[in-house]
């Protein structure tokens with residue numbers, strides 16, 4: 001591995017005053033509190049947290065309980081045939097007035113895309129693959145992969161996932177896309193695509209085949225601490241049936257989807273106790289998952305802005321970014337598009353919820369339908385400008 005960066009690391013780790021100019025255009029990347037990462041080993045020797053008060057009072061448990069829509073309870077009619085709850089459907093339909101279906105609004109969306117370059121951003125879990133119990137089995141259907149591949153042939157397309165970049169690439173397996181892992185804290189794209197020169201946080205990376213790529217990892221200094229916390233969390237929740245801990249390079253996921261609800265306070269308190277020793281890390285909530293990540297001012301919204309600028313798509317008049325996602329972490333990206341009045345967020349949800357998105361899609365099959373509509377529109381010589389990117393290629397480090 002040949003790291004050619006001439007710049008200081010982008011991360012935000014020193015207690016010393018930060019020279020904001022070295023952060024280039026992303027001067028918003030600022031450090032939070034500092035601390036050593038000394039870990040109290042006493043936690044590891046405990047089988048149960050000493051108390052569960054913290055997570056009751058800090059709202060973690062409430063957040064965990066509302067972190068993912070409950071599975072649809074099958075209602076049966078007298079012939080034992082599944083029926084949908086009318087009440088739930090009415091609530092959903094009235095929610096659609098505020099977050100119209102992106103499928104039903106497709107023509108309107110395409111009218112807005114007239115003479116503009118469409119740039120597509122997609123989340124992975126719950127958007128391209130249905131939510132399943134085992135995170136290792138969250139596969140895309142071949143139809144979805146084919147639709148996504150076709151979209152990427154017509155429009156610049158990026159996946160921004162909470163998973164590690166390598167993991168999401170392994171699951172998607174398409175080379176024509178851009179990939180951002182760890183909630184946008186790990187972005188790779190070919191060196192030739194870098195338009196802006198301002199990103200001092202980017203390093204040039206040469207892979208074993210001699211190909212040059214840009215690697216943007218604003219939390220790279222956190223790598224050792226994330227590994228350390230991963231090991232501790234893995235060790236501590238090992239005895240909780242159904243719990244699973246994943247190392248996603250710049251963040252750690254603690255899954256409780258398959259854990260008995262009575263044990264949720266225990267798992268939350270363990271994570272809380274460990275994080276007490278790491279004030280430079282923070283916790284966010286995903287769908288039945290606690291996500292531990294660096295306290296830096298970086299999220300999926302910042303990743304969208306970074307990619308738009310780096311790839312030369314930051315002119316707001318000429319470009320229409322669309323971001324499709326289902327999770328709380330995707331709200332940062334929806335917010336950026338809404339606040340800049342420059343594109344559209346599409347929330348994937350089968351249940352009503354507040355969002356910064358403009359449109360909605362009910363589930364992954366509607367996402368696929370939307371992608372297929374985009375491809376049809378492009379093939380039929382649709383209204384929007386196309387830019388067929390050169391294959392971006394994918395390189396592992």
Ligand SMILES: O=P(O)(O)OC[C@H]1O[C@H](O[C@H]2O[C@H](CO)[C@@H](O)[C@H](O)[C@H]2O)[C@H](O)[C@@H](O)[C@@H]1O
Nearest residue numbers: 124125131132133135138161162253257287289
């Ligand atoms: O940003 P994303 O691509 O949506 O990643 C967010 C998390 O996705 C995965 O967990 C979620 O999907 C799993 C598979 O369907 C499901 O079992 C789990 O309950 C969901 O939270 C991934 O495993 C996490 O590490 C990501 O943080």
